[in-house]
Amino acid sequence: MKPPLPPSSSSYVLRKARLSPYFYTLLTFIIFVVILYSEDFLRIFGQDKLVPTQTISETEKKREMTPTVVLPFAKGKLTEEGCDIFRGRWVRDELNRPLYEESECPYIQPQLTCQEHGRPDKEYQKWRWQPHGCDLPRFNATLMLESLRGKRMMFVGDSLNRGQYVSMVCLLHRILPGNAKSLETSIDQSLTVFKAKDYNATIEFNWAPFLLESNSDNAIVHRVPDRMVKKGSINKHGKNWKGVDILVFNTYLWWMTGQKMKFLKGSFDDEKKDIEELTTEEAYRVAMKSMLKWVRKNMDRNKTRVFFTSMSPLHIKSIEWGGEPGGNCYNETTLIEDPNHWGSESKSIMQVIGEEFSKSKYPITFLNITQLSSYRKDAHTSIYKKQWSPLTPEQLANPVSYADCVHWCLPGLQDTWNELLFTKLFYP
Numbered sequence: 001m002k003p004p005l006p007p008s009s010s011s012y013v014l015r016k017a018r019l020s021p022y023f024y025t026l027l028t029f030i031i032f033v034v035i036l037y038s039e040d041f042l043r044i045f046g047q048d049k050l051v052p053t054q055t056i057s058e059t060e061k062k063r064e065m066t067p068t069v070v071l072p073f074a075k076g077k078l079t080e081e082g083c084d085i086f087r088g089r090w091v092r093d094e095l096n097r098p099l100y101e102e103s104e105c106p107y108i109q110p111q112l113t114c115q116e117h118g119r120p121d122k123e124y125q126k127w128r129w130q131p132h133g134c135d136l137p138r139f140n141a142t143l144m145l146e147s148l149r150g151k152r153m154m155f156v157g158d159s160l161n162r163g164q165y166v167s168m169v170c171l172l173h174r175i176l177p178g179n180a181k182s183l184e185t186s187i188d189q190s191l192t193v194f195k196a197k198d199y200n201a202t203i204e205f206n207w208a209p210f211l212l213e214s215n216s217d218n219a220i221v222h223r224v225p226d227r228m229v230k231k232g233s234i235n236k237h238g239k240n241w242k243g244v245d246i247l248v249f250n251t252y253l254w255w256m257t258g259q260k261m262k263f264l265k266g267s268f269d270d271e272k273k274d275i276e277e278l279t280t281e282e283a284y285r286v287a288m289k290s291m292l293k294w295v296r297k298n299m300d301r302n303k304t305r306v307f308f309t310s311m312s313p314l315h316i317k318s319i320e321w322g323g324e325p326g327g328n329c330y331n332e333t334t335l336i337e338d339p340n341h342w343g344s345e346s347k348s349i350m351q352v353i354g355e356e357f358s359k360s361k362y363p364i365t366f367l368n369i370t371q372l373s374s375y376r377k378d379a380h381t382s383i384y385k386k387q388w389s390p391l392t393p394e395q396l397a398n399p400v401s402y403a404d405c406v407h408w409c410l411p412g413l414q415d416t417w418n419e420l421l422f423t424k425l426f427y428p
Helices: 009-019 021-036 038-044 056-065 141-147 159-173 235-241 280-298 347-357 370-374 393-397 413-426
Strands: 088-092 127-131 152-157 181-185 191-196 201-207 228-230 246-249 261-264 275-278 305-309 364-367 380-382 404-408
Touching: 127 413, 141 159, 141 413, 152 159, 152 235, 159 191, 159 201, 159 246, 159 404, 159 413, 201 235, 235 280, 261 280, 275 280, 280 347, 305 413, 347 364, 364 413, 370 413
Parallel strands: 152 201, 152 246, 228 261, 246 305, 305 364
Antiparallel strands: 088 127, 181 191, 191 201, 261 275, 380 404
């Protein structure tokens, strides 16, 4: 029997290699490199379309690692994240309300000084807004003024926005010495400027009830029967807004004529006017588009903030809250308790605001004060204000006929609007 042949040198080497741990280490390394650089190899060998190798979870991790954009003036977040500060209830707070006394603030117009004009109760001053699930931070005048150091804040709109402006001035002026503040108004009263001199800060109001140029732009004589707005005229008032760091817009009441809105294509001086009529919603949308376009072109999202205050509710029909027919806010001293109450305010206008703001490339902070204010039929100036003209004997005999159920007493509801603005400015 022949002895077995000795293994060839080549087969011997292979068998030794298979047994060597270095071979497996080398093989593992090669596989790892191929997987790691697979996309590069595909590019090298001319592949045009690559299969994504990143998983959804990895994409989400990268998104989470992307730094959140911090809005100008922001100091942090509310402790309870996700809390809607515009949903809640009114609670009585005799300890912390009002935030100031009517007699302490010399800047309140006589159309809003209800105590001075004979309102017998102060109950309307003693309510605090309590959101569901969180608390509003206390209004801090020092923080507000420090943040406005060397800056401008401006309220733009109608008399309701002027009321909010005056409320803000009253909230801030208390901590300023008498010689460190001033308030000046232009001759036509279209521009009012409060100066905090030590802070080199201004809080301003610009009368622009439609935001666009209109035949109601005279802040003194603006009660015209046939309201008309000029198309493409945002710069008429916009020139006053340039350089402002915090803008607070409102516009609503002046659009609600019950008729189609007239838009002027030419000049108010033209003898024969070219007029286009639009529905209220169409006209309002034009104004919103114009405002948002102006903001995008003129405001720096890294340095400035823009707010828009929603419609202020009216209480001109008591049947809306279960009252007697023919009544209004006159003699009302209690709140509406129905949490779902919604008066005559236009939901279609709210829809227009939502649609246009959702398209905005500049972040607009929406102050949704409508629902929470709708509960406050008690807070209007009613008959306790300076009247524009002497009252007739017939009016005096029927106070409901001349009660102002549009504007609000100060101090009062509009201080809450500014607490909400304060919260959204510093804790967005």
